[in-house]
Amino acid sequence: MTIITRGRRRTGRRRDAAGTREALLAAGTELFAERGYDAVPVWVIAEKAGVNKAMISYHFGGKRKLYLAIVNATLGEIVERAEKLAESPSPAPLVLRELIHFIGDMAVRGNPHFPAMMLREALAGGKRLERETMAHPLRVAEAVRRIVERGIREGAFRRVDPWLTHVSVVGSLLFFFATARMRERLFTAGRLPGRLPEATDYVKHVQELVTQGLARRNADDHTREG
Amino acid sequence: MTIITRGRRRTGRRRDAAGTREALLAAGTELFAERGYDAVPVWVIAEKAGVNKAMISYHFGGKRKLYLAIVNATLGEIVERAEKLAESPSPAPLVLRELIHFIGDMAVRGNPHFPAMMLREALAGGKRLERETMAHPLRVAEAVRRIVERGIREGAFRRVDPWLTHVSVVGSLLFFFATARMRERLFTAGRLPGRLPEATDYVKHVQELVTQGLARRNADDHTREG
DNA sequence: GTCTATAGGCTGATAGAC
DNA sequence: GTCTATCAGCCTATAGAC
Numbered sequence: 001m002t003i004i005t006r007g008r009r010r011t012g013r014r015r016d017a018a019g020t021r022e023a024l025l026a027a028g029t030e031l032f033a034e035r036g037y038d039a040v041p042v043w044v045i046a047e048k049a050g051v052n053k054a055m056i057s058y059h060f061g062g063k064r065k066l067y068l069a070i071v072n073a074t075l076g077e078i079v080e081r082a083e084k085l086a087e088s089p090s091p092a093p094l095v096l097r098e099l100i101h102f103i104g105d106m107a108v109r110g111n112p113h114f115p116a117m118m119l120r121e122a123l124a125g126g127k128r129l130e131r132e133t134m135a136h137p138l139r140v141a142e143a144v145r146r147i148v149e150r151g152i153r154e155g156a157f158r159r160v161d162p163w164l165t166h167v168s169v170v171g172s173l174l175f176f177f178a179t180a181r182m183r184e185r186l187f188t189a190g191r192l193p194g195r196l197p198e199a200t201d202y203v204k205h206v207q208e209l210v211t212q213g214l215a216r217r218n219a220d221d222h223t224r225e226g
Numbered sequence: 227m228t229i230i231t232r233g234r235r236r237t238g239r240r241r242d243a244a245g246t247r248e249a250l251l252a253a254g255t256e257l258f259a260e261r262g263y264d265a266v267p268v269w270v271i272a273e274k275a276g277v278n279k280a281m282i283s284y285h286f287g288g289k290r291k292l293y294l295a296i297v298n299a300t301l302g303e304i305v306e307r308a309e310k311l312a313e314s315p316s317p318a319p320l321v322l323r324e325l326i327h328f329i330g331d332m333a334v335r336g337n338p339h340f341p342a343m344m345l346r347e348a349l350a351g352g353k354r355l356e357r358e359t360m361a362h363p364l365r366v367a368e369a370v371r372r373i374v375e376r377g378i379r380e381g382a383f384r385r386v387d388p389w390l391t392h393v394s395v396v397g398s399l400l401f402f403f404a405t406a407r408m409r410e411r412l413f414t415a416g417r418l419p420g421r422l423p424e425a426t427d428y429v430k431h432v433q434e435l436v437t438q439g440l441a442r443r444n445a446d447d448h449t450r451e452g
Numbered sequence: 453g454t455c456t457a458t459a460g461g462c463t464g465a466t467a468g469a470c
Numbered sequence: 471g472t473c474t475a476t477c478a479g480c481c482t483a484t485a486g487a488c
Contacts, residue, residue, distance in 0.1 A: 020453080041480080043481090056482090119345060122401075122408050123405075125408045161431060171402060172395075176393050178345070182351045184351075185360075202394075205390040213434070280472075280473065
């Protein structure tokens with residue numbers, strides 16, 4: 001148990017070196033995802049974390065390095081789960097449905113900010129990222145490719161391009177979650193008819209669309225075709 | 227024909243008030259889409275346009291208003307074409323294929339930067355946009371909704387949610403084009419296997435995925451079902 | 453480890469000459 | 471209409487006290 005030696009902290013909460021690091025990571029994750037790298041001044045991150053802004057340079061070596069630490073942490077988790085799924089022995093269509101579900105689930109419960117963050121990075125062309133970080137989305141794509149290729153081999157899917165399939169699946173999911181804020185805005189302003197779509201409904205929608213959209217049409221066109 | 231009264235321009239090109247406006251719009255469109263609003267200093271826009279940076283305030287009333295003018299111009303064109311398509315009497319699946327094609331085509335030939343710009347705005351939640359501008363994407367969604375609902379009514383599509391369908395179609399398309407730069411980067415670095423996917427290939431992929439994914443499965447389940 | 457104070461860079465806007 | 475020169479504002483990073 002950590003003893004607090006100096007009691008001059010605003011709240012009574014524990015705050016050691018590790019606590020400061022974590023608080024900065026958490027605050028940064030949310031802020032960078034919501035507003036983008038450029039639009040977040042370090043003092044805002046520090047304030048949200050309840051620490052002094054000089055701590056960013058002290059613990060991470062600057063704003064940019066804090067950002068990289070955040071992106072790596074967030075992405076690492078996704079990659080790990082995606083690669084695990086790619087090794088599943090279940091039928092490919094089922095595995096793909098699971099992958100879609102887990103991305104949606106992670107966006108809702110896990111880290112609700114990673115879709116926006118991913119998209120921002122993709123838009124920037126990865127200019128801010130180093131080699132290691134750039135490899136992460138590639139590994140997710142690779143996992144999807146393996147699942148889709150197995151589905152084709154086993155005759156469950158028609159002969160689609162696995163890379164393009166990955167783009168359409170991941171793209172439609174990221175887009176939905178990244179645009180959630182805009183839909184809320186439009187809805188609150190009374191400009192969106194009906195009710196706000198639920199994440200689970202959308203996940204199901206994509207699952208259906210992809211399952212049926214990739215399905216082999218005839219009984220045996222997964223072997224050589226004209 | 228405009229007469230050039232003062233010949234002290236760098237290049238021999240014409241440049242009147244309208245020319246300055248246009249040059250700024252063109253330069254801004256490309257730069258904002260490529261790097262995002264915050265990452266583009268006004269002097270860069272001015273330099274690219276070949277005019278003085280003070281012209282931005284003079285002609286548009288500031289950086290922000292230049293940005294809004296650009297977004298409105300780009301979006302207006304898309305909306306017009308989408309709404310026209312929604313009125314087409316062709317079979318719904320065909321119309322949807324045309325819509326997918328025209329978005330892809332516009333992204334390639336028209337303004338190759340608008341997908342990135344749209345996505346950035348969506349990420350920001352439309353914070354920078356005014357009411358009128360916010361209405362544009364909504365009208366595109368509405369157009370898709372009409373096409374999909376007609377397809378359901380006519381028995382070509384299964385009973386999908388038109389709004390969610392819109393999100394998945396537009397989302398996957400925007401994502402592909404917005405991430406083009408990242409793919410190029412990865413490819414150049416030799417980290418992407420195979421060859422870079424062509425826009426036309428992806429458009430076709432989405433057309434197939436959507437057409438087959440939305441298709442009614444049985445002969446008559448478009449009437450009331452369980 | 454944490455904080456305050458400040459240095460130094462970059463940005464968008466504009467006054468005023470032409 | 472266009473340009474130059476300049477300004478105030480905001481940003482990140484850090485030296486040095488504690």
